[in-house]
Amino acid sequence: MTSMTLADVAAHAGVSTATVSMVLRNRGRISTATRQRVLAAIDTLGYVYNQTAANLRNRRSNQIGLLLHDITNPFYAEMTAGLSQEMERHDLMLFLANSEESVPRQQKFVESLLQHSAGGMVLCAARQTPPLFFEVLKRRNIPAIMVVRPVNDACFDFVGTDNFLGTQLATRHLIAMGHRHIAFIGGAAASATRAQRLGGYTSTLLENGLAIHPDWIVCCDAGQGAGREAAAQLFRAHPAITAALCYQDVVALGVMQALRALNLHVGRDVALIGFDDIIEASLVEPGLTTVSVAAREIGRTAGGLLFSRMQGNDEPPKRIILPPTLVIRGSCGFSG
Amino acid sequence: MTSMTLADVAAHAGVSTATVSMVLRNRGRISTATRQRVLAAIDTLGYVYNQTAANLRNRRSNQIGLLLHDITNPFYAEMTAGLSQEMERHDLMLFLANSEESVPRQQKFVESLLQHSAGGMVLCAARQTPPLFFEVLKRRNIPAIMVVRPVNDACFDFVGTDNFLGTQLATRHLIAMGHRHIAFIGGAAASATRAQRLGGYTSTLLENGLAIHPDWIVCCDAGQGAGREAAAQLFRAHPAITAALCYQDVVALGVMQALRALNLHVGRDVALIGFDDIIEASLVEPGLTTVSVAAREIGRTAGGLLFSRMQGNDEPPKRIILPPTLVIRGSCGFSG
């Protein structure tokens, strides 16, 4: 099966390549008669459209890139599903790269996207990304949407959630449940997102006349194991703590393990709230109360925005902040 | 910044386009002097290689596709990370699609891959995929590796785990713990994977002189709720059962709930084993003993094999089966 070209189809149908191209793309006026002939020819020849040639000719491709740092994190997996769905609606192909926080890998991926004349990209940039990266990207003026992790550069569109409000909601809930000794576990010290979440927590404590104990605020990596370690230390050192707000659900899951090992019953002895609302949050026993950021929705929204940019939407850069909601399950106990 | 071409670089460096192309690809003999000049020109002009043009000319692209049915499933996310890593090592771009078990979506993705002259693909096909799909794929002779879900067609490479061995290990463990009344819960009746897992279970029973009770073998959907329902019925109808092997961890989690409702203590009154080793398996109380498959490794292996096929490796189709291991936690109690 030596591959057929537009010219072969044209010959077979007795028309020109221009006509075939127009039929394929529903452009221009083509009589129903010739359209039928062309379609028939395509069918009998088993013709496969060559998107590469079209992309070359158009100087732009129908490919977009998604850069993540950890596809293994359920939150990002969920977001990816949302984006993928949206991309498919628009007949766009999705390139995926997993930087694992490596700046060179990220750099290389973006360069590849440029080499492929990608129509745009959705980025959740690695933490150590140098400002120059964004400068260069800007100059290329290819649509780029930042997600989840905001960038100190108002030139880029951003889709994310309101971290501050999220932890405010969570902290208020814990206080309403009667807790006065609330810890904050997780996140990387240098993370801007963490700063916001921490802000929602501390400000709510202060608003309610509660003291802030720096010792009750600990960082840890985004993993179950890290959460477990951190919590084990924390709760041993500070038995007064009766509730914890976790930077992420995965951390909260680790904290649950640690508490169990300490013979503390989550939902009765200690209240726990996570952030992200990953699937696992509803599966564990007791269910994890958590701040839901609609990961899938972030993906869909970013996809929609990117598509509109690719269509030429040149409104000023937007920051779309999806409101978080508190999903209440059993991990904080139940109020009367 | 109107984009530069190879010709621009050539002009700037005072050489021909052929020379520039060779420098770019490290082909042919180029004197160090001209190579320097070319590289300098590339640098000063800010030239970006046009991979699309190259792909058109080569009639083949450096793009490969990954089709999954659910990227949201931690198992597949992990596998994706492994594949992505491997692809990057070989400078291949990864297209991702999430079929969500939709045959049309899957079909469309594969067609897109063909239109993009993809170099190959890794597929975990939707469950309802018609045989014709594979027939057509075969005729295109583009390298395609099947993962996780085997296909009734020896023409394709396959990378997956040894389901049979997995349940053998699990069943042996239960027998070694003294169980003689072992049920099998979960999976879809038509699933080939289930057939294999069931085979490991039944053959091990027979090997050990134990009878097979068809009534103790039940299907259910891949969800906690389904597992709970199935188990509730099963254990009420057959109180003699002292152990259950579950098709998946998620099912096992549901079974745990059902047992709890029946006031049966997992790990003491009833032993339970799952399959997959998802995160939750380590979180529940007691921890779920389960068969673990190295998801990331499956991704890496599939990537390596695909790459070798793209390089022209034309050995007969392979079936690479990665061995599962039994992860022992508390759900079967502890021996001596």
Added chain:
DNA sequence: TTGTAAGCGTTATCAG
């Protein structure tokens, strides 16, 4: 070692 030039398969412009 390097240059010339003919494609790769599509799209768009301009005639007819």
Added chain:
DNA sequence: CTGATAACGCTTACAA
């Protein structure tokens, strides 16, 4: 409504 034809930017014989 349809046809002829020149790009798009790179690769690769074949020449020099």
